Amino acid sequence: MDKLNVAIVGATGAVGTAMRRIIDERRFPVEDIRLLASPRSAGRRFTVGGRSRTVEVLDDFDFDDTQLALFSTGSGISLEHAPRAAAAGAIVIDNTSAFRQKPDIPLVVPEVNGHRIADGIGPNIIANPNCVAIPLTVACKPIYDAVGIERINVATYQSVSGAGASGVRELEDQTRRGARGKPIDEFPVHPAQMAFNVISHAWTMGEDGFSDEETKVVNETRKILEDDTLRVNPTCVRVPVYYGHSMAVHLETRDPISPPQARDLLRSAPGVVLVEGREAPTAVEHAAGRDGVYVGRVRRDPSHERGLDLWVVSDNVRKGAALNSIQIAEEVRGLIG
Secondary structure (H helix, E strand, O other), X not given: OOOEEXXXXXXXXXXXXXXXXXXXXXXXXXXXXXXXXXXXXXXXXXXXXXXXXXXXXXXXXXXXXXXXXXXXXXXXXXXXXHHHHXXXXXXXXXXXXXXXXXXXXXXXXXXHXXXXXXXXXXXXXXXXXXXOHHHXXXXXXXXXXXXXXXXXXXXXXXXXXXXXXXHHHHHHHHHXXXXXXXXXXXXXXXXXXXXXXXXXXXXXEOOOOOEHHHHHHHHHHHHHHOOOOOEEEEEEEEOOXXXXXXXXXXXXXXXXXXXXXXXXXXXXXXXXXXXXXXXOOOHHHHHOOOOOEEEEEEEEOOOOOOEEEEEEEEOOOHHHHHHHHHHHHHHHHHHHO
């Protein structure tokens, strides 16, 4: 199949916008592409695949002639409409948490467990992981394969675009007010002032004290690496950065590995860009607008005989969401062609 009929569900959101851009950048072979969203976005026009296209209402759309449906909406919308698209014969790549922990639905990062993509042909749904689990597993995979990993301790520093366009607008508005000396007393997206602040309770908090974001990191990392015994201990934090998630990753490996050995593995790992020497990757200079998972500050953990520390940054909208979906789509095309 040379070209596919594609639908982008949530085409006007932050991730949907990135999907449109990446389809053009990577010259994904599109026969026809339909842009779907809520009624309030209907009628808007965007150029993608070399043509201007009109946004249509998802509720009214018939997926019968669609081979590939890229979903980036809320979980509730995916639960309602993704099965409908799959039943019509489309392969759904879903960017929400709706299907990630369902046993018969593969959760895929192509550089890590791309062999699982074929398992999505049949149920016709493939889940795209969380924006932390994707870069975390890309960075850990070469080390996991070489020496094993028993435990991952990770602290994240997550940008406001992880909360969507509204998160970006909130930070912009609060930053302007703060710079002018005006009070910041409205928090429409986050539970506290986001500008000039760090928030560790930016997600729904569970009775165990962990946020739903932290629980996703635990469960999804295990599923992607196909290791239910892997111990994962995350603390997820929102920081006043527009684009790019950063992570302090502390690994306890099964067998010892030196920092030079780890660097050799990372240097040749798919999807990884190793930043060497005294320089360290940053969200602004390295991650934002780029596709790689940037890894630096590879060093021995002095508190553990088999400990290894990494600093990881990645664009949460691109590799953490839209790009990963398009990479899966490229593999799907080969399978159904």
